[in-house]
Amino acid sequence: MSILNVSHLSHSYGGREIFEDVSFRLLKGEHVALVGANGEGKSTFLSIITGRLTPDAGTVEWAKRVKTGYLDQHTVLQPGMTIRETLRTAFDDMVKAEQEMLAAYDKMAEASPEETDRLMQEVGDIQDMLEAGSYYTIDARIDEVAGGLGLRDIGLEHKVDELSGGQRTKVLLTKLLLQNPEILILDEPTNYLDDEQVRWLQQYLADYPNAFILVSHDIPFLNAVTNVIYHVDNLHLERYTGSYEKFEEMAALKRRQEETAYERQQAEIRREQDFIQRNKARVATRGMANSRQKKLDKMEVLTKRQEKPKPHFHFQSDRTPSRFVLEAKRLVLGYDAPLTTPVDIRIERNKKIAVRGTNGLGKSTLLRTLLGMIPPVSGKIERGDFVSVGYFEQEESRGNQNTALEEFWQAYPGLSNFEVRAALASCGLTNDHITTKMTALSGGEAAKVRLAKIMQKPVNLLVLDEPTNHLDVEAKKELRRALEEYKGTLLLVSHEPDFYDGLVDSVWNIETWSCRIV
Structure with missing residues (x-):
């Protein structure tokens, strides 16, 4: 079952093409890694599918009544609130539902029998939803997830406006996991986590029963939690299944095939152009030359893959200091x-x-x-x-x-x-x-x-x-x-x-x- 369908997506930013006629699908239960070089558009793609950015062309269609959760590191936390207070806002929907349930109980005192039956049904539905969401154990859940991601080391009574950028990201990630959305969308979630916390998140995502889309450059982490890879490269998205190493192997094979096809076509074009030049002036061969020219004009010419510039780092050594x-x-x-x-x-x-x-x-x-x-x-x-x-x-x-x-x-x-x-x-x-x-x-x-x-x-x-x-x-x-x-x-x-x-x-x-x- 497809949860997300992206069709014929194109987008540019500041005059620079980022995507051209891209398609993507997310199936139920898939754990997807979105990989590619810096600046290829991974975060832009996440912004588009979450509705934060409107593409130049194409459609983004989510399945109905799907609850998504997006780790956006630019989200502003409300100053003055403690970490615990902020994490409790993950359950705002349930708090509101409980208030509605209590209000329904109050109405029953003066309701007619028919109205009471309806309110009882409503109360029962809300109660089932609260129990299914473990509403009555939210403090235990907060302590568990906050502990796993290292927030207890900071102190849950710490004010969020006193946190570093990395600590703010941890709060956002913890809140997102507590919301337990059907679809997780995570942009480099391990950046501010230490080894133990990465292992905790790795186990959490490996066991996650629903689908998620993950951007990360941490290869061991990707291998442990994902089963589908989408490669963002040269304006396009390509789907692969298996490990990151398998993806690299298949992507390299695809590049070699594209290069071979391009070189083969270029050689064919040169041969045809040479034949046309030598024969178009002669009456006896002019027909064949014109025929080949028409064939050449109709040919869908392959474009040579543009290689991205690779970084070269070199740190210069200064004079010898003291011991x-x-x-x-x-x-x-x-x-x-x-x-x-x-x-x-x-x-x-x-x-x-x-x-x-x-x-x-x-x-x-x-x-x-x-x-x-x-x-x-x-x-x-x-x-x-x-x-x-x-x-x-x-x-x-x-x-x-x-x-x-x-x-x-x-x-x-x-x-x-x-x-x-x-x-x-x-x-x-x-x-x-x-x-x-x-x-x-x-x-x-x-x-x-x-x-x-x-x-x-x-x-x-x-x-x-x-x-x-x-x-x-x-x-x-x-x-x-x-x-x-x-x-x-x-x-x-x-x-x-x-x-x-x-x-x-x-x-x-x-x-x-x-x-x-x-």
Whole structure:
């Protein structure tokens, strides 16, 4: 049974074609992955099917009475509410239904027998709906899902307007799962989850009885929870079944077949044109030449596949610093209250370190404290001699109206237009990307701009906070290669062991420093 049908969809944005005559269908119970390179239109497609964006052409038809839930990371949470209060709004429909049920009981006191029978039927239906939705155990459900996604570590009485972007996303995801919609639509849900929380969500989605559509660049996660893949590529959508590796194999075969067909047709066109040129002037062969020209005119000419520019990352090494680039003694992280017990830290020159641990325990705080961006609760930090830093922050400022070109130029005003464009192009960004406002770029494209700024100058200490969030598979591979090649010191926060295993010399688990119960 088809739940969603998309037919002949076409859409462009800012003069750039994104989809051309695309079709898509979602069947009952299918677990669909939407994959493709950064900027190909995955998030745009989700916006179209959820009605947040109107396509230029085509139709989107959902089955009747289907309840969908969409993880939109730009949703604004109501200031002043606690996390628990926000999560309870997932059950607003049930609260309203209970109020209607109580009002029906009040009406029965003065109702006629016929009216009482009708109200009893109404009350019974509402009661069945509330019980089916586990309405009377909602606090237990909130605690279960919030615990699985790490919100209990933050504290459910915490105000939502005091949360980081990653924590806000966790609240939105938890609320969405509590609503238990028939169709889940998730745009990169694992970006702000640590290993344990990813495993919890992985098991939840693997067991999910209904259909969902998922955008993610986390291949092990995709393999564990999806059974259908739609590839967004060159304005089109192509459907595959099986694992991600099977999709890659089939997609590569399809590309080779298309290339072979194109080359074969081009060779045929050249032969026909050569025959026509040699024979159209001779009376005896003019008829055959004209016949072949007509055949050529009617031929549906294949277009050569346009290869997307691949990113090339290279981090420049600066002069050799002192043996220890950063040292901290009796360091306590935190803001109003301590997050950690006192710890001693030494980061030796040219060592590569990954930092892992449950979200909310201070990984980003650690980086910002070591770099002197925020003060520690207590303790002393010393930076070595001749240390130069390149810092990739997990969250960028919202509403950035600079184009990618302007963003880079502000950081390096002495560079020529050609040099700026060349630096951005080396990261896999096209002219369309370079002239687009940062706020309109996809998460992966914006990350490439920020990485390009770091790569422009030599540094001997790279501090990267979740750099793989939003990056597509090819960009992640290239980033890992560049970090393996980098000769300086690396301090990396990442929730992807597959990314840093074999890359780093040591892994710090911040949970061992925490004051909180993990």
